[in-house]
Amino acid sequence: MASVLPVLAKATVLIVDDDPDVLLALAVLLQPLVSQVTTEKNPERMPTLLRQMRFDVVLLDMNYQRARNTGNEGFYWLAQLRQLAPSTAVVLMTAYGDIDLAVRALKEGARDFVVKPWRNEKLVAALTEALGRTSGTGATPTQSASGTAALIGESDAMQAVRYKLEKIAATDANVLILGENGTGKDVVARLLHHLSPRAAAPFVAVDLGAVTESLFESELFGHLKGAFTDARQDRPGRFEAAQGGTLFLDEIGNLPLPQQVKLLAVLQNRQVTRLGSNAPVPIDVRVVSATNAPLYQLAAEDRFRKDLVYRLNTIEITLPPLRERGDDVELLAHYFTAHYAEKYRKADLTLTPSALGRLRAHPFPGNVRELQHTLERAVIMAESVTLRAEDLLFSALESTVPVAAPLRLDELEKSAIQRVIDKYQGNISQAARELGITRMALYRRLGKHNI
Known part of the structure; x- marks a missing residue:
């Protein structure tokens, strides 16, 4: 203490x-x-x-x-x-x-x-x-606007998420969190830690998509001084840093097969060995993982180890996209409007029926994160005490679908992807290259359209 x-x-x-x-x-x-x-x-x-x-x-x-x-x-x-x-x-x-x-x-x-x-x-x-x-x-693991808002909602999908959280938070079970970008996977991971008996111990997050293959072992397992050229001092890895607490492995779907083997060995043996050392260090951590990749499809194609999936997902939580959460959009919209009105010292702002209607009609490919950014911009630019439909500008970063014809354009995207997949006889790399998107982005669209 x-x-x-x-x-x-x-x-x-x-x-x-x-x-x-x-x-x-x-x-x-x-x-x-x-x-x-x-x-x-x-x-x-x-x-x-x-x-x-x-x-x-x-x-x-x-x-x-x-x-x-x-x-x-x-x-x-x-x-x-x-x-x-x-x-x-x-x-x-x-x-x-x-x-x-x-x-x-x-x-x-x-x-x-x-x-x-x-x-x-x-x-x-x-x-x-x-x-x-x-x-x-x-740190503010659950008190930020996005963190608090991630679990606001009364939809059946969010009730199911909260039910699972209530059941598993107090356990040491490894948890795999699935969901699209912006649905709040990192926030759920922090809340799992926050509500667990490990809450007083560290919560350590690792973005595996940002860890290079050459630094993977050093970053996760640690190293001794002189283990490699730039190893100027002993350094514990993320597993040791999370001792007694929770290790959050974000973007687990990006992990290459050779690193998957090393991670699996650590999870099985419950010990790590620093680079340059032969002495294993026992670890006591709860592992929470998250990905927006089609992990089961990757496993079926032998690009993600099935035995590692089993180690990671003792319990699985799937976060629903915002477009499937019904009236939750309005609850979140009111929350973000009030939050940013207070933050930017604006008068009490309200959303007009037209603004709420526009929000309900938008598909939100960026999910809760996109809604948050949309309303933050609207509050900053507000010139009156009400936010109207025309005050809401959606992010150009997302491949949004115009409200007027969402189904027709959705079908066009599906048709275009199907033609390219057929052209290259299912070769994902070549298809992604022609479409001008990453392989992971193509996998997300394949899952979206059930191709």
Whole structure:
């Protein structure tokens, strides 16, 4: 716990809970670590306390005397805190661990969410991270606009995702996350870590699409000084850096076969050997992987090892594209509009029916990320308190389909791809070259059109 002490040392903490035993236990835990701890049993006294003193963080129970199991009072007082002390970090507590409550808490401005009975290390880490985010020194794995928004939604598809998260977050099972670009795979990986017993340990992300073959072993497994020309000192790899925590392997579908073999050996043996060393290092990490590539098709074509797929996907989560999430588009649109209106100090902005209609009609090939960028631009350029359809400009980076004739152009794309595939008798490399796209982009389109 010593590593978190410098961050907490100057902090003033307010704990609000109707259980005297909880207040005493938290005060005993935190008093040696922080500058000052104030405890309060009655949440009605919070406004007075906030006027009398500035608190860096409030640890707030979600259930008091009324509606004890719903968390409604916690959300009410969270909203009050956001108004009365917007710079104060809020960490919510409840005895009723529920993924929907956690996501809603983060959406409505909480820095973190702790389930009772808590583990001391995890609670202290949550407070430390919350303070770091407030001061700008910490990471924000679930509190960014895109991170919070990724799981907003009431569609059946998102309910299924949340159900799986609730079931698997507390386990050590390896997870494979599938989905198109922009659907929030990295955010789900961070949330899995955040809600797991490993939350106080490191979350280490590796973009395998950006790791060259020559540096793969050094990057993931580490090296000793002198192992190769530029190895000027010993360096642990990402597996060792994630010890006790979660290792997120993004773009796993880009991994070449020789590197797949090396990764498989590490996952099977639960140990790594640094370059230049013969001494294996035991590892204790949970591996979460993600890809937008057609992994099963690659495995069927012997371009991705089936045994590695089995190692990676003890549990599989498929994130739905935004175009299949129905009314979630409107929920996300309202969220992003409010978020960026606050960020850019605009008046309370609203979306007109025409703007919402345009958003509902757009196919969003860039998914949640594209929607976020569209609304950020619209808020920045807004000249009134309403956003109209004409204020929404969609990204030219995506191969979007005009709203007027989405099906017809979709069919044209499918037909063009089919002709080129037939021309080269299924040779993906040659077909991609003629179409002017990458092989991975062609695979995505093949999956999209069921070719």
